[in-house]
Amino acid sequence: MxxxxxxxxxxxxxxxxxxxxxxxxxxxxxxxxxxxxxxxxxxxxxxxxxxxxxxxxxxxxxxxxxxxxxxxxxxxxxxxxxxxxxxxxxxxxxxxxxxxxxxxxRFPAGALLAERAARGELQPAHIDALAREIAGFQAQAAVAPADSPYGDAGDLARLAEDNFKPLFDLEPPPVKRQQLEQLQQWMQAESAHLAPLMATRRAEGRVREGHGDLHLGNLLWLEGRARLFDAIEFNPRLRWIDVACDIAFLFMDLHAHGQPALAWRFLNAWLERTGDYGALPRLPYDAVYRALVRAKVAALRAGQCDDDTQRQPARQEADRYVQLAAQLAAPRQPWLALTMGVSGSGKSSQTQPLIEQRGLVRVRADVERKRLFGLAPEASSAHVPGGIYSEATSDRVFARLLQVTRDALQAGQPVLVDATFIRRERRAPFIALAESLGVPWRILAFDAPEAVLRERVRQRHAAGTDASEADVAVLQGQLAHRDALTDEEASHALRIDTRAPVDWAAWSSALPSSE
Incomplete structure (x- = not known):
């Protein structure tokens, strides 16, 4: 050197x-x-x-x-x-x-999103733009050939195992060493458990030539848009990975920067863009793996330092990421929330803070309906022959919502299903699912005066930028055909007036915990 x-x-x-x-x-x-x-x-x-x-x-x-x-x-x-x-x-x-x-x-000072985060200037708009940029990049990325070694579960398990030696070499005290050993055992068990899923996703083309190092220090805000740079060049095994493993780095890094709400916002925005809810079962494993990668990097830096003044901060950083890994490995408590309300009642806008604050996975009927026809969430369906709002299409949409909900709950993730749910027959299968899995469930019944609903729908329809394409005529039909809650449903319902923004802290005791 x-x-x-x-x-x-x-x-x-x-x-x-x-x-x-x-x-x-x-x-x-x-x-x-x-x-x-x-x-x-x-x-x-x-x-x-x-x-x-x-x-x-x-x-x-x-x-x-x-x-x-x-x-x-x-x-x-x-x-x-x-x-x-x-x-x-x-x-x-x-x-x-x-x-x-x-x-x-050279890009301007302050352009790194890590710098924006440090200044407290990382905003939801940055996160939404990142989700769009990353989803678009992944959609165009080369798919790993079937005969390539990339994305193999055993290979990822070996990479995960490689994170531990530099951390043990720091000779941590007994308590921290025990924590490392527990994480090592957890990673080994999860590697074996997830191997079939990883193989399935690889066969589906989910392993692609991605970025490999998607943390805020490798993301920019330039000229009003999010940019990715500094992808991993030195080892293709670290770049040709499942798209889920790639985005888990940013999910983890937002937690590391003290922004868990933005982490959940990013995840949900990415899921809506990609429809890849099959990534959820491996999310904790990938996020823990990414935290341990950062811990390993800090440990290697500590080993390169010549004096203790430089070495100590690197050791502290390694320890911080190990603590985060342990936090991300902790099991969560799944539960189910169903929105209920006509168009304009605030189902999507008012649940956005909830999914961020509580760490929920949201799946939206309006988005999944358009996905069935190959449409982006904000795209118009006007050109689709016969339209996309038939009863048969609705049956397909709710079947998709139910499957995503089942898979996410079984993966240990709390779920919010964003649909009108004004018909009892649409609610029933989801309630039955929650009961069969033994998870708590709630109905979030949103409402506002009819004049407020009409004006919201009119403005939204005129703007044409929302996944919902409901107009005032659709609203009128919904208002005329709402099924009342059964007594059992009513006992699980939160009746929420959305004339003002919802204060979810006030509803905290009525909602199950995710932790």
């Missing part, structure tokens, strides 16, 4: 006195003016090999390729570094290269 330290010093002299130097556990990043240059450390670790000049060149080329998928205007090229470590030059004859660098356009 010593010759490379001299090379970095030499490059900083060439680039000028204002050059900013950033060091990670596997690379150096030099920031100069409008440019950035990234060099690989000459390391050989259990998950990467940058030991030779040729390997570093290959890694730089791969980094350029995979990141141009999402940030082509940031990743400009690969440059040879020629000359000598004491007097280096960026560019020149590739045959004379002493090292290689990825040349990037």
């Amino acid at each position: 010593q010759p490379h330290a001299a090379l970095i010093d030499g490059l900083c002299r060439v680039l000028g006195p204002d050059t900013e130097r950033i060091e990670t556990h596997i690379s150096w990043l030099l920031l100069s003016g409008e440019h950035a240059y990234k060099l690989k450390k000459p390391l050989t670790l259990d998950f990467l090999d940058f030991g030779t000049l040729a390997q570093r060149r290959t890694a730089c080329a791969e980094e350029l390729r995979i990141n141009r998928r999402t940030a082509p205007d940031i990743y400009l090229g690969v440059l040879p570094i020629t000359g000598t470590p004491a007097a280096p030059r960026l560019g020149g004859d590739a045959a004379q290269a002493i090292d290689w660098a990825v040349h990037m356009r």
Whole structure:
């Protein structure tokens, strides 16, 4: 590493006195003016090999390729570094290269979403945009060939196991060592339990060439949109993964930044975009795995530190991620919430805070209805022959809602089903499901004065940006055909007036706990 330290010093002299130097556990990043240059450390670790000049060149080329998928205007090229470590030059004859660098356009300070989170400026709009961007990227990503090793459950189990050695090498005190051992046992048991699901998802094409490192430090807000950068180039096994494992990193990282509500907002927005509710059974495992990856990175950094002043913060960071892993591994208490209310009563808008605060998975009839016809949530169905609102289509929609609900509850996730549920026959199968699984259930009965409902529906229909396409005529039909709650249903119902925003804290004692 010593010759490379001299090379970095030499490059900083060439680039000028204002050059900013950033060091990670596997690379150096030099920031100069409008440019950035990234060099690989000459390391050989259990998950990467940058030991030779040729390997570093290959890694730089791969980094350029995979990141141009999402940030082509940031990743400009690969440059040879020629000359000598004491007097280096960026560019020149590739045959004379002493090292290689990825040349990037430098983005503005504060553009990282991690920085926004640190400033308390990460907003729901950023999260919704991220969900759209990530879902779109994954939809276009290459699918792992059937004969490839990628996405194999046994391989992921080995990667998960690799996280523990650097953490044990820190020689934690007995209590923390016991916690690590319990997490190790939990991961091993979950790996075996989830292996059939992982194989099924792989066969379905859910394993794709993704990002591999989707945390807030690798996500940007530039020119009013979310951007992904710094995908993993050094090990394809860490990039060719189930889409669920990819998004679990961001879900975990939002928790790590003290933003659990935004984590659940992101998950639900991604689920609505993709319809991939089959990812839910593996979510805890993937999130714990991701927390332990970050713990491992911190542990490796601690091992590279020369003095205790630098080593101690890295050890503390590793410990913090282990604590988060234990939190994410803790079983949750599933329960079922059914919305009930006509169009405009606030079923979606008023349950958004609830799903974020309580960590619920929401599945929406309006969204799933459009999915049946290949439509995005906000797309119009006007061009669909025969429309999408027939009774037969509704039967298919509610069958889909019921299946998603069953699978999510059985995976240990509390669920909110967002549909009108004004007909008793539509409510009954969901209530029967909850009873058969022995989970608590509630009916959230939303209502508002008819004049308020009419105005909400009129404005929403005119805007044309919501998944619901109900107009005032639809509302009138709903108002005329509402089935009253049975006595049993009424005993589980919360009657909620939505003329003002719902204060869910006031309803806290009436709702089951998710923890």
